[in-house]
Amino acid sequence: MTLLDEILAFNASFVRDRQYEPFKTDTLPNKKLLILTCMDSRLVELLPHAMNVRNGDVKILKNAGALVTHPFGSVMRSIIVGVYKLNVQEIAVVGHHDCGVTGLHSAEILDKAMAHGISEVTLSTLKNAGIDFENWLRGFDRAEDGVRQSVDMIRRHPLLPPRLPVHGLIISPATGKLDLIISGYETVKK
Ligand SMILES: [Zn+2]
Structure with missing residues (x-):
């Protein structure tokens, strides 16, 4: 059984057994x-x-x-x-x-993307198109x-x-x- 199958099977019984009842509310946040x-x-x-x-x-x-x-x-x-x-x-x-x-830098993410098969050409095309990876994928100290x-x-x-x-x-x-x-x-x- 895949994860998705598990979720859908659980959901069918959740709804059938009206387990949603305790969660009934409206769209405006009470607090x-x-x-x-x-x-x-x-x-x-x-x-x-x-x-x-x-x-x-x-x-x-x-x-x-x-x-x-x-x-x-x-x-x-x-x-x-x-x-x-x-x-x-x-x-x-x-x-x-x-x-x-914490301590996230774009190089770490981009290296992993390349390890997953994303080509250097793709990365340089995006950089040339103005995508600022360093800023976009930056974390904090x-x-x-x-x-x-x-x-x-x-x-x-x-x-x-x-x-x-x-x-x-x-x-x-x-x-x-x-x-x-x-x-x-x-x-x-x-
Ligand atoms: Zn966090």
């Missing part, structure tokens, strides 16, 4: 909060439990490193939709210790740097309300302990 966090698999269940977040409470965005890498990229687009269409009134960027993006960078990018965005609180936190992927790096309430006071 009016949007969380941007990392795709790390240790956080899949740990983060919602550690933050007391249940189905329907928040919008959650995930990517590698909880990073906003571009002011007009897909993460910021989702944040803007969240704020203006889905009643989001606070944002929390939640990075974590021991992140896979410390989780805190990534959180500060993302919080800054959101807080200074020209299309977001200046008084929108943007918090920065770091979660332990082992214990779920949160460390507050930036309180958005303090920042909007200034």
